[in-house]
Amino acid sequence: MTPELPPLPQASEPLACEDADALVDGLRDGWLEPAQRAALEEHLEACASCRATLESIDRIGSTARALGDHAAARVDWGALRTRIEPVAAPAPAVARPVASPRRTPSWRHAAIAAAPPLTPGRLAAASVALAAAATLAGFAIAWRVDAPARPAAPARVARDDASSAPRTGPRDERAPDRTDDLAASHAPRPIDPIDEPTATPRDAASPSATDDAGSPTAPPADAPTTTEPEAPAPPTRTAPPSTTTDATTTTADASPPATARRDRLLARLDALAAIEGAAAARARGEMPIPEDDGSGSPTPVGPAASLAAPSFATGDVPDLEALLSERLPAKLRKRVARTLAELDGDRARAALERVLRGADDADARATAAWALAVRSDPEARDALARAAEADPSPYVRNAARAALSNVPTRRRSR
Amino acid sequence: MPSEPAIPSVGDLFDRFRERVYGAAFAVTLDHADAEDATQETFVKVLSRLQPDLAGRPSGRPSGAFEGRSDVGTWLYRIAVNAARDRVRRRAAERARIERAAERDAPSARPARAIVEDPAVIAERHDEVARLKAALALLSADQREVFGLREVGGLSTAEIAETLGVSEGKVRVDLHRARRKLRDALEPDRPNRNEGDASSPTRPARRRS
Numbered sequence: 008m009t010p011e012l013p014p015l016p017q018a019s020e021p022l023a024c025e026d027a028d029a030l031v032d033g034l035r036d037g038w039l040e041p042a043q044r045a046a047l048e049e050h051l052e053a054c055a056s057c058r059a060t061l062e063s064i065d066r067i068g069s070t071a072r073a074l075g076d077h078a079a080a081r082v083d084w085g086a087l088r089t090r091i092e093p094v095a096a097p098a099p100a101v102a103r104p105v106a107s108p109r110r111t112p113s114w115r116h117a118a119i120a121a122a123p124p125l126t127p128g129r130l131a132a133a134s135v136a137l138a139a140a141a142t143l144a145g146f147a148i149a150w151r152v153d154a155p156a157r158p159a160a161p162a163r164v165a166r167d168d169a170s171s172a173p174r175t176g177p178r179d180e181r182a183p184d185r186t187d188d189l190a191a192s193h194a195p196r197p198i199d200p201i202d203e204p205t206a207t208p209r210d211a212a213s214p215s216a217t218d219d220a221g222s223p224t225a226p227p228a229d230a231p232t233t234t235e236p237e238a239p240a241p242p243t244r245t246a247p248p249s250t251t252t253d254a255t256t257t258t259a260d261a262s263p264p265a266t267a268r269r270d271r272l273l274a275r276l277d278a279l280a281a282i283e284g285a286a287a288a289r290a291r292g293e294m295p296i297p298e299d300d301g302s303g304s305p306t307p308v309g310p311a312a313s314l315a316a317p318s319f320a321t322g323d324v325p326d327l328e329a330l331l332s333e334r335l336p337a338k339l340r341k342r343v344a345r346t347l348a349e350l351d352g353d354r355a356r357a358a359l360e361r362v363l364r365g366a367d368d369a370d371a372r373a374t375a376a377w378a379l380a381v382r383s384d385p386e387a388r389d390a391l392a393r394a395a396e397a398d399p400s401p402y403v404r405n406a407a408r409a410a411l412s413n414v415p416t417r418r419r420s421r
Numbered sequence: 422m423p424s425e426p427a428i429p430s431v432g433d434l435f436d437r438f439r440e441r442v443y444g445a446a447f448a449v450t451l452d453h454a455d456a457e458d459a460t461q462e463t464f465v466k467v468l469s470r471l472q473p474d475l476a477g478r479p480s481g482r483p484s485g486a487f488e489g490r491s492d493v494g495t496w497l498y499r500i501a502v503n504a505a506r507d508r509v510r511r512r513a514a515e516r517a518r519i520e521r522a523a524e525r526d527a528p529s530a531r532p533a534r535a536i537v538e539d540p541a542v543i544a545e546r547h548d549e550v551a552r553l554k555a556a557l558a559l560l561s562a563d564q565r566e567v568f569g570l571r572e573v574g575g576l577s578t579a580e581i582a583e584t585l586g587v588s589e590g591k592v593r594v595d596l597h598r599a600r601r602k603l604r605d606a607l608e609p610d611r612p613n614r615n616e617g618d619a620s621s622p623t624r625p626a627r628r629r630s
Contacts, residue, residue: 032597036571036578038589063604068572070553075444075573077550078453082443087457088435091464 022050027057035064331362331371344374348381356382360390363407369400376403380410388414429493431468438497439464441574445498445584448569449505451554455512459504466500498576498584502566549607556606564599567592 022030027050033039034047051058331340347355359382362375376394379387391414394407442463447456557565570576570584578596582589 029597032593032600036593036596038578038593060604063608064600067553067600067603067607070549071568071572072575074451074550074553075447075569078447078456079440079443081453082439082457082460084439087439087461088432090461091431091435091468 022046024050024054024057027051027054028060031057031061031064034061035068331366331368331374340370340374344378345381348378353386356384356387360387363390363394369403372398372400372403373406376406376410380413383414385415388416429471431464431471434467434471434493434497435464438494441494441576442497442501444574445501445570445576446505448573449502449566450508450512451557451569452508452512455508456505459501459508462504463497463501466504467497492580492583495580495583498570498574498580499586502570502584552607553603556603559602559606560599561595564595564602567595568599568603571596 027047030039030043030047031051033043039047051061331343347359356379359375359379363372363379366372366375372394376391379391388411391407391411395404395411398404398407439460443456443460446459446463447453450456450459557568560568566585567581570581571578576584578589578592582592585592
């Protein structure tokens with residue numbers, strides 16, 4: 008049974024340290040026979056070294072426990088339960104956090120705001136990607152407005168699509184991050200490939216590389232149930248988005264890579280800004296309603312029309328602080344940060360520095376610090392150093408310090 | 422507990438086992454996000470196997486369905502561990518891909534962006550938990566899994582054996598070695614046992630190799 012552990016000692020025989028050492032684990036794990044236990048306890052009485060071993064493994068065990076508990080404390084069980092079994096979701100066993108209901112609907116209205124930039128052709132190159140986002144979200148809205156109260160898995164999927172049309176990668180569809188998770192959830196993998204523009208074809212292929220476990224939270228492959236609430240969508244309406252997405256990818260890839268990439272990033276920022284704008288409008292109690300003009304893209308009405316304005320591409324920089332602040336769901340916020348991190352040029356850097364310097368929201372400042380670190384631009388050192396020294400939040404100071412260690416000094420040593 | 426007489430609902434299973442399933446997944450991935458994903462995947466799979474009709478599958482006897490053969494807990498842990506291993510593999514592949522892409526894209530690349538660390542991690546750098554996390558990297562995959570399932574996931578050695586499909590003896594040995602490695606890594610200044618400890622009783626005869 009335990010081939011490499013010592014044989015049972017005779018009860019009368021005193022235990023040697025080497026045998027006691029092997030049995031100490033049994034004391035912790037509860038598999039000792041009574042005779043072994045008695046012998047071990049007798050030995051431990053006399054042997055300080057083996058007692059120390061027992062204390063060590065106990066200590067290491069509780070540290071491991073703490074590690075797990077710390078992680079488990081970050082799980083939003085209510086949201087997870089909802090995603091797992093729509094049928095079981097209404098059960099009151101687990102309380103949903105306050106934040107979730109607020110977030111879920113925000114994407115739905117995104118399209119209303121995201122749509123306007125299309126029509127004037129203001130974002131010539133970017134419009135394709137944006138159109139995809141808008142169309143996707145537009146369709147989502149069109150058949151979802153009548154059931155706005157339903158929280159669930161499908162919302163995540165659709166929201167994701169709405170916010171970044173060109174990607175279909177499998178990762179990062181996990182639970183909406185709680186605020187205190189922000190850094191932990193984005194920092195360890197700053198360049199999650201889903202947001203790399205080049206990731207699309209690769210990621211699209213990757214699920215087949217593994218087994219049916221498929222994508223982390225894209226259950227459709229394995230368990231259609233999670234997407235079931237979406238079933239009411241008329242098939243004709245669900246079809247177009249995917250075609251649009253494909254078209255986007257193809258078109259973009261056809262352009263000169265650098266320009267296309269830049270345009271995609273800009274378009275993504277605009278779409279994110281529009282989403283934030285729509286969320287803000289909702290927060291003000293204005294609920295833009297889409298009108299289907301038959302062309303497939305919802306026409307903005309009321310306040311939605313005015314949300315069309317901000318565009319990073321045209322120099323009309325959206326309110327970055329709002330984009331990086333807590334109002335936007337953590338996932339979208341991360342996307343903004345990543346986009347800014349990848350966007351070359353002084354303007355993006357200056358915008359991030361402004362946020363780092365002046366944003367009221369500590370999360371926004373920390374996110375900006377992170378994005379600046381990823382940019383690795385020596386010009387940002389001053390702003391980071393200032394934040395590392397003087398920011399009122401230790402969280403931001405830490406982030407800035409970490410960022411500084413990643414940003415080379417002005418005279419590039421490399 | 423022994424096998425369930427009736428097929429439990431996924432909601433019940435979730436409420437009963439969620440922490441331990443997450444713990445098992447976290448034990449393997451050591452990453453919150455991956456563990457959460459694996460937990461979700463576990464219960465989604467459970468749903469499709471327990472209630473195939475609900476999951477839009479043809480009913481009948483789906484393969485891999487829980488039939489009350491084994492403890493429902495270890496059944497769940499096994500799914501969770503597999504989902505978690507899958508994630509660990511994927512993460513490794515992803516990392517390799519990013520590194521390759523970084524090399525290809527930019528010869529004058531910016532210094533590795535991936536080293537930007539989570540501020541929270543930095544803050545707990547000197548923390549015992551962070552040190553343990555680093556020390557876990559020294560273990561073999563088997564040892565790490567077993568240690569994690571036992572200490573993080575709270576599974577018994579018997580449950581771990583059943584979950585992983587190995588003998589309980591192997592679990593105990595791996596666990597023993599994992600703990601000793603961790604102890605040596607975490608408490609390096611601890612006096613080496615069996616050396617000059619006058620108070621320890623020794624038995625001259627039995628010497629195993």
